[in-house]
Amino acid sequence: MANVKLAIVYYSSTGTNYKMAQWAEKAAQDAGAETKLVKAPELAPEEAIASNPLWKEHYEATKDVPEANSDDIEWADAIIFSAPTRFGTLPAQMKNFIDTQGGLWAAGKTINKVVSWMTSAQNPHGGQEATLLSLYTSMMHWGAVIATPGYSDDSIFAGGGNPYGASVSVDQDGNMVEDVEGAVSHQARRTVDVASRIVEGS
Numbered sequence: 025m026a027n028v029k030l031a032i033v034y035y036s037s038t039g040t041n042y043k044m045a046q047w048a049e050k051a052a053q054d055a056g057a058e059t060k061l062v063k064a065p066e067l068a069p070e071e072a073i074a075s076n077p078l079w080k081e082h083y084e085a086t087k088d089v090p091e092a093n094s095d096d097i098e099w100a101d102a103i104i105f106s107a108p109t110r111f112g113t114l115p116a117q118m119k120n121f122i123d124t125q126g127g128l129w130a131a132g133k134t135i136n137k138v139v140s141w142m143t144s145a146q147n148p149h150g151g152q153e154a155t156l157l158s159l160y161t162s163m164m165h166w167g168a169v170i171a172t173p174g175y176s177d178d179s180i181f182a183g184g185g186n187p188y189g190a191s192v193s194v195d196q197d198g199n200m201v202e203d204v205e206g207a208v209s210h211q212a213r214r215t216v217d218v219a220s221r222i223v224e225g226s
């Protein structure tokens with residue numbers, strides 16, 4: 025298998041998508057990929073973060089995680105994005121990161137990146153698919169190669185059966201409800217596998 029460079033770009037307020045990003049990184053490394061785990065920069069004011077103890081705790085705990093930038097996207101053969109559902113779509117922090125890649129896009133440097141997305145929401149029908157679809161729309165503009173999981177592995181059923189990308193619901197205390205680690209790990213391996221074929225064929 026070709027050597028694949030995988031960037032995992034996440035945004036998380038209370039830790040769910042960070043945990044999913046970490047699972048994805050571990051599985052990708054085990055599959056032989058070189059990885060970078062980076063976060064979309066926070067945009068919320070300090071007062072908003074401080075008003076939610078879980079958010080504040082996570083914000084402080086991940087201060088040392090590097091912020092994502094265009095160099096990470098240019099470096100990567102493949103990118104796994106992970107961000108929570110906000111009113112049925114992606115959070116402003118991740119949208120801001122995507123939108124600030126216009127220079128890279130204009131230079132043709134987003135073309136043929138292999139991408140897949142993961143998300144979370146409080147409710148099992150709280151908008152996960154809508155969030156993932158809106159993200160994939162932007163990836164079509166990037167000329168990226170979208171590698172959704174489909175139903176390519178049994179772990180997807182155990183994680184709730186989302187073929188658009190791994191998704192999980194989160195209870196009031198911020199705990200994940202479904203067992204989604206297997207689906208996340210499979211999605212990471214599949215993204216690396218698809219990227220490997222693109223890299224080999226280039």
Ligand SMILES: Cc1cc2nc3c(=O)[nH]c(=O)nc-3n(C[C@H](O)[C@H](O)[C@H](O)COP(=O)(O)O)c2cc1C
Pocket residue numbers: 035036037038039040041042107108109110111112113143144145146147148149150151194
């Ligand atoms: C402003 C806002 C909007 C949200 N909108 C939704 C929503 O549309 N559907 C839903 O089920 N959960 C919604 N949630 C809950 C988040 O999706 C949930 O807290 C998140 O998935 C946790 O991920 P994280 O721990 O990585 O931040 C919303 C939360 C916030 C703060």
